[in-house]
Amino acid sequence: MPSLPDMNTPEVADLARREADAHPAHPTVPQPDAGQEALFETLLRIGDSTLILGHRVSEWCGHSPALEEDIALANVALDLIGQTQLWLGLAGEVEGQGRSADDLAYLRDAWDFRNLLICERPNGDFGHTLMRQFLFDAWHHELLKGLAASSDPRVAEIAAKAGKEVAYHLERSSDLVVRLGDGTEESHRRMQEALDALWPYTGEMFLGDDKDADMAARGIAPDPASLRAGWDETLRHVLTEATLQIPEGDFAHKGGKQGIHTEHLGYILAEMQFLQRAYPGASW
Amino acid sequence: MYAQLVKSEGTKTREEMTPEELAFQERIDRGEKIEPKEWMPEGYRKTLIRQIGQHAHSEIVGQLPEGNWITRAPTLERKAILLAKVQDEAGHGLYLYSAAETLGVSRDELMELLHAGKMKYSSIFNYPTLTWADMGAVGWLVDGAAIMNQVPLQRTSYGPYSRAMIRICKEESFHQRQGYAIMMKMAQGTPAQKRMAQDALNRLWYPALMMFGPSDKDSVHSAQSMAWKIKMNTNDELRQKFVDQTVPQAEYLGLTVPDPNLKWNEEKGGYDFSEPDWSEFYDVLAGNGPCNKDRLGARVKAWEDGAWFREGLMAHAEKAAARRAQAAE
Amino acid sequence: MSKEWPLWEVFIRGQHGLNHRHVGSLHAPDAEMAIMNARDVYTRRNEGVSIWVVPSAQITASSPSDKGPLFEPSNSKVYRHPTFFDIPEEVGHM
């Protein structure tokens, strides 16, 4: 392979140095202590998940198969957006850099997002959306039960409020999964396909890292693995009634909680953040 | 309005009316409400189905231009407000379809008529929403114009329609106010935001005036509908009222209404203003507005893609009922 | 056209202690879903504490021509209304 001498000329190196001097890197910001950082991270994981899923669900508004469903699904999206405001609001407070929930939602790039990958999966057909909602709700419900007992009262308070909303989300999505699974041949097939397609995105919900371990040790958030039993129980119950097969495999796509996302998130953000990015500093 | 150019059936004079028809008209004149299953002239029933159906279609097609910005709303709060607003419109559609159903037509039938292009929806929703300021202008002008029409319709003679309008009007005032709040932010914002706000007003002003429909002071259809109290004011009356209410609101925002002929007329106690381009209005009604194909296409797609879902739920309900019946034996 | 979801009438108790009141209708495949849909459609602004749904087809209504015979007799029983009785003001609120 021929070398690329012009990339390495002293002039270029010099140019780069001068350019770098003209634009100093961001002044070093004071780092919160490790414990606060883990809490910040945990709050992003929850708040980003509700944000991105709420965004996805809101895409249905005006396009659902029946007016009643359109209204019901918008209620779910509204709850999730409301919860996002609380979780990201608290995240900003914990971070202590003066960032608001909106700053966090609209001014971070994909690699700083911490949502579960399942939340950013495209909507697919209505059955796919409902199955994603059910799998998420069943986990979300367990998570909030754990968070409601948090040693951090701010976390416990938000979880208690969100928990009531999510209990209803789960009731509704379970019901629809049962009905469509045990409906027509076509609805059954579509629900099974959705379950199979989404299954590899569920394992991530229960994978912990050192930040999760730290949160669990301090009683702030439950250990992700501990949510599995309750989730499994809900799934067994609902999917059996729905006459759907729980997939065998246990392969899990992961990375969302660490900021390594699917290609879809970039497009969600490009759309969601458009105005804030195109008109920096404007107030809306 | 949301129901533009609704053809009225029958335009009889009192002398031509049968005793039944006359008694019916007298009930309406006394301000009585007509309730489902009561005797009514066939023309009254048909006209109402057409009008309420068109109104309902307008609500759900009207979700689309605003729905266009839900995923791009600039803050979490704006996103929630807009989503709640567009969701309300689905509710309005639902209430109105229910009112129409009391007249012996099913919601699915009305949907099919919409999708086949055999029933119309308001011309306004065939215009695009191009910037965020359009979310302000639509709430302010389009919901504002709709309210002008809907407030008097709360007193309409048909009970279910009147009750639907009462519920809708309660929800509508939030719509117009959230729109105006967006406009205030924009008008007081950066130069780019002000430009967006003015641009939105420029594009939506005349389409908003068209919402009231062409002048109908000489229309026999309108006269009949007014006699039946399913139309409460002439199109011109409502348009005038709308202009008189809206111009000071535009002034407050520091925006210019795009009409060089706009002038306060002391004598009539209202503004003189330019007529919209009615040839454009008829083009839009004929299907040639900027978004007709997209709007109807989106509704048809939602309906067709959702068929398996509606059928699946119905099949389950029937299975479950059969199982319950068997268990009871 | 496939089979349409049936129509339901929705009644909501706005506050504890009050009667259920008819608020409107909606479509749903069965009663359970009608209740859920009613919650989503008719209580978006905290309007209710309890919901009833009834299949619209199951409602039996008095026929409008009965209006005379059904309701007019009670017109004559004016004594059923509290304003029928004159109570002296000194007695206080009653």
Ligand SMILES: [Fe+2]
């Ligand atoms: Fe509306």
Ligand SMILES: [Fe+2]
């Ligand atoms: Fe509205």
Ligand SMILES: [Fe+2]
């Ligand atoms: Fe409306």
